[in-house]
Amino acid sequence: MKVLVLGGTRFIGLRLVRHLASQGHDITILNQGTIKTQLPPGIKQLYANRRDPETLRRALRGQEFEAIFDITGYDLGNLKPVVELFAGKIAHYVFQSTSAVYAESNYRPILENFPRINETTPGKTLATYEINKVECEDYLFREYHETKFPVTILRCPVIYGPDNWMHEREFSFFVRLLQGRAILLPDNGTTLLHFTYVDDLVRAYLSLIGHEATLGQAFNIVGSQAITSEGYIDTIAELSGVSAEKVYLDSQAMENLERPVFPFPRTGNSFYGIYKAKESFGFWPAYSVNEGLRQTYDWWQRNLGIAKTRFQPGRLGYDVDLAYEDSLIERYG
Numbered sequence: 555m556k557v558l559v560l561g562g563t564r565f566i567g568l569r570l571v572r573h574l575a576s577q578g579h580d581i582t583i584l585n586q587g588t589i590k591t592q593l594p595p596g597i598k599q600l601y602a603n604r605r606d607p608e609t610l611r612r613a614l615r616g617q618e619f620e621a622i623f624d625i626t627g628y629d630l631g632n633l634k635p636v637v638e639l640f641a642g643k644i645a646h647y648v649f650q651s652t653s654a655v656y657a658e659s660n661y662r663p664i665l666e667n668f669p670r671i672n673e674t675t676p677g678k679t680l681a682t683y684e685i686n687k688v689e690c691e692d693y694l695f696r697e698y699h700e701t702k703f704p705v706t707i708l709r710c711p712v713i714y715g716p717d718n719w720m721h722e723r724e725f726s727f728f729v730r731l732l733q734g735r736a737i738l739l740p741d742n743g744t745t746l747l748h749f750t751y752v753d754d755l756v757r758a759y760l761s762l763i764g765h766e767a768t769l770g771q772a773f774n775i776v777g778s779q780a781i782t783s784e785g786y787i788d789t790i791a792e793l794s795g796v797s798a799e800k801v802y803l804d805s806q807a808m809e810n811l812e813r814p815v816f817p818f819p820r821t822g823n824s825f826y827g828i829y830k831a832k833e834s835f836g837f838w839p840a841y842s843v844n845e846g847l848r849q850t851y852d853w854w855q856r857n858l859g860i861a862k863t864r865f866q867p868g869r870l871g872y873d874v875d876l877a878y879e880d881s882l883i884e885r886y887g
């Protein structure tokens with residue numbers, strides 16, 4: 555299959571490209587060329603800034619693909635030019651979206667037809683990541699209904715796994731535990747976390763291609779199990795062969811927090827249904843939480859370890875601030 559991956563040199567796109575290459579597909583990637591990565595041989599590279607429609611058109615003019623995997627579509631400004639270029643010329647366009655598009659709900663699991671946020675959702679502004687993704691989804695659904703643009707949308711909550719560039723997430727717990735630091739557990743460790751293992755997502759990308767029933771549809775792609783935050787820490791501690799010292803933060807302690815201390819969005823207990831993907835294209839995740847974390851930990855040990863793990867303050871909105879954690883551990887431990 556002749557494919558274009560938008561992105562391709564980091565985390566999801568990189569894992570996808572490696573998987574596509576292992577299956578012998580004809581792969582082109584498009585990015586700005588600022589991230590330097592070891593790619594499999596034979597990958598064609600195009601360079602453009604997606605935010606600049608003219609350079610994008612120049613880079614993609616005359617190119618033909620059967621499928622496009624859009625990992626880096628964040629808003630209408632960087633999505634529309636690509637869709638306009640390939641309307642009527644491709645068989646499948648897969649758009650990476652997020653579970654953050656869902657509005658709050660009292661029901662679990664959250665299913666694909668649940669309401670999504672909009673401009674009137676309290677606390678949301680038009681500039682937010684989630685609102686932009688909703689706009690992208692709406693635009694793509696419209697294109698499907700009006701012109702049969704062959705889109706499939708994949709929604710994921712937090713994605714984890716080897717090659718993750720956000721070291722603040724699972725890697726930060728590897729560091730804390732190996733350094734013997736106590737772990738702060740918001741809401742007494744009861745919050746339910748539901749993640750996507752990156753290689754499950756990659757498999758979903760590939761397995762949906764060619765399935766007519768996926769066109770014009772959105773799918774949750776998430777692991778088959780959720781886990782409490784305490785279970786998450788215990789699992790990592792077991793994998794890394796250490797015992798976890800845990801400090802439980804109750805609701806009063808949570809109210810007193812000056813900033814977040816657990817590196818995942820605090821959206822309450824998350825649990826997403828994945829039955830639609832199973833019914834529509836036979837997809838079911840292959841990795842349990844335990845297995846996904848084990849693969850991730852092994853990869854981290856081989857490739858980064860404590861020495862190469864970097865926390866970049868101010869980047870994600872939930873910085874790893876170990877000095878602040880120490881003050882909380884002293885107070886509540």
Ligand SMILES: NC(=O)c1ccc[n+]([C@@H]2O[C@H](COP(=O)([O-])OP(=O)(O)OC[C@H]3O[C@@H](n4cnc5c(N)ncnc54)[C@H](OP(=O)(O)O)[C@@H]3O)[C@@H](O)[C@H]2O)c1
Pocket residue numbers: 560561562563564565566567584585586587588589602603604605624625626627628650651652653710711712713714
């Ligand atoms: N990580 C999660 O937990 C999570 C959860 C839900 C959904 N998602 C979705 O997953 C996607 C993010 O995936 P990711 O973190 O693997 O990749 P990413 O960081 O969004 O993208 C990195 C890739 O995009 C290229 N790129 C960046 N800016 C560009 C630009 N202006 N023009 C052209 N190329 C550009 C980068 O190369 P250059 O810098 O060299 O251009 C690189 O190849 C997003 O769609 C996000 O909404 C992520």
